[in-house]
Amino acid sequence: MQSSSLPHRTAVAVLLTVGSLFAANHVAARLAFDDQAGLLLAVLCRSGLALLALVAFVLWQQPRLRLAPGLAKWQIILGLLIALQSLCLYSAVARIPVALALLIGNTFPILLALLTWLLGGPPPTRRACVLMGVILCGLVLVLDLPAWLSSSGRITPAWRLGVGFAFAGACLFACGLWITEHRLSALPGAVRSLYTIVIVFCGMLLAGAAGLVPGGMNPPASGSGWLALLALSVLYATAFSVLFICVPRLNMARNAPVMNIEPVASLLFAWLMLDQVFGGMQLLGGAVVLGSIVMLAYSRRA
Incomplete structure (x- = not known):
């Protein structure tokens, strides 16, 4: 409700803080990985502590937890997607600079716009198309592709894997x-987030028990390394x-693009x-x- 909204400067300060905490979490993850910590263990610790916090919130709010018919399969798919996304992003962070991994990961607005169009939604506007092209050109500079093309020896397998995992x-x-917006929009955020994190947590346990990810x-x-694991979980x-x-x-309709501070903060950290x-x-x-990306986010909301 607009009447209960925080003042604009306060809301921006909160989002800047949250984005910086997420960035610090990824830097802590890289420190843990450099100390031989496993990917599944990192996601398990992170999701486990977040799950405890979310359970406390749900117990306080006491929303209706039962899913309407037809929503369960979409909720399971969403949880599995987020579990895989967490593994991919941490896999990228373990191989390439943190800020580079987050910049590539933050191209999801382009992919979401194209996916929405592909699945019958409105096509991207001309302004959005121009901004998407500019983002791709910027990524060419970030990835330093001209230098790597002129000196192919600098392209290591770890670099290729890291970029691939980030994308x-x-x-x-x-x-x-897309599933959240088009299949689960009627589900309260607390319920959707609770089930999603439960699936991520259980997925990491099962993958670890089955040995699906070596190490x-x-x-x-x-x-x-343990301190880094604790830090990434708390952050x-x-x-x-x-x-x-x-x-x-x-x-958030106005202030969500502020969250793009994450790659900038990760660069500093x-x-x-x-x-x-x-x-x-x-x-x-x-x-x-x-x-x-910020301009694209604002234009989409407009």
């Missing part, structure tokens, strides 16, 4: 958003809880904690991508 994560997230449940090699659960509780008062730096041309490309 796959963007595709999965776009599909999840996926490996513990960190040292105390610093994610805190950001998730603050966003979830405050979202009705944040006027990765520089401080991981010594990951970008060249001038890559920074320019990142600014082009980020600015175009």
